[in-house]
Amino acid sequence: EAQVTQNPRYLITVTGKKLTVTCSQNMNHEYMSWYRQDPGLGLRQIYYSMNVEVTDKGDVPEGYKVSRKEKRNFPLILESPSPNQTSLYFCASSFQGRSNQPQHFGDGTRLSIL
Amino acid sequence: SQQGEEDPQALSIQEGENATMNCSYKTSINNLQWYRQNSGRGLVHLILIRSNEREKHSGRLRVTLDTSKKSSSLLITASRAADTASYFCATDAGGGTSYGKLTFGQGTILTVHP
Numbered sequence: 734e735a736q737v738t739q740n741p742r743y744l745i746t747v748t749g750k751k752l753t754v755t756c757s758q759n760m761n762h763e764y765m766s767w768y769r770q771d772p773g774l775g776l777r778q779i780y781y782s783m784n785v786e787v788t789d790k791g792d793v794p795e796g797y798k799v800s801r802k803e804k805r806n807f808p809l810i811l812e813s814p815s816p817n818q819t820s821l822y823f824c825a826s827s828f829q830g831r832s833n834q835p836q837h838f839g840d841g842t843r844l845s846i847l
Numbered sequence: 848s849q850q851g852e853e854d855p856q857a858l859s860i861q862e863g864e865n866a867t868m869n870c871s872y873k874t875s876i877n878n879l880q881w882y883r884q885n886s887g888r889g890l891v892h893l894i895l896i897r898s899n900e901r902e903k904h905s906g907r908l909r910v911t912l913d914t915s916k917k918s919s920s921l922l923i924t925a926s927r928a929a930d931t932a933s934y935f936c937a938t939d940a941g942g943g944t945s946y947g948k949l950t951f952g953q954g955t956i957l958t959v960h961p
Contacts, residue, residue: 737889760851768951773953774953775933775935775951775953775954776890776951777950778948778949778950781948791948792948810952823889823890825889825890831879832878832880832939832940832949833877833878833895833897834936835880835892835895836880836890836892836926836949837892838889838891839889840887840888840889841887841888
């Protein structure tokens with residue numbers, strides 16, 4: 734089954750404790766992206782990757798890191814999480830990142846930073 | 848800045864009625880997409896309409912695009928309780944650029960009562 738898999742689905746942690754949210758897709762997609770979803774603000778893009786070893790900032794990249802060492806994986810790293818990063822996070826992928834291609838989303842990771 | 852903004856923010860209807868949601872955007876686009884998000888899940892692609900198209904159908908979904916007014920509408924006919932979800936429009940940056948980011952609106956919450 735074609736899917737985007739995120740882990741963990743839920744995480745409660747404390748300020749400053751490094752964490753990684755993993756994202757994996759099995760569709761051989763070149764394009765992958767991370768979004769955060771906050772009430773009243775909708776979905777905002779954090780980082781995106783057009784292909785292996787190619788990443789770029791989205792609208793709200795501060796406090797986040799990403800890497801794309803393999804085509805299928807695109808982890809999101811919070812080196813020193815802070816409470817304002819409490820949010821619902823989504824990973825998405827598409828074939829080549831063209832805007833005429835649908836994006837496929839994971840089921841989300843709900844992150845709480847205390 | 849928000850590219851796509853949905854209206855209304857929330858819509859409550861009875862099963863069997865039609866539901867219409869609107870999306871307005873600020874700058875020219877190449878493509879506009881509509882997504883659905885069920886509670887606690889990721890976004891699911893519904894339909895894509897290109898800037899040179901005025902109307903598109905997919906099952907009970909009808910999407911229109913008016914580039915002169917920079918607006919789109921999503922019509923769900925004969926709604927069902929299972930259509931209860933949030934609906935988002937997503938636009939690209941236009942201007943001949945068709946790669947990279949989509950900008951999502953804040954969504955319309957649709958509730959369909961049995």
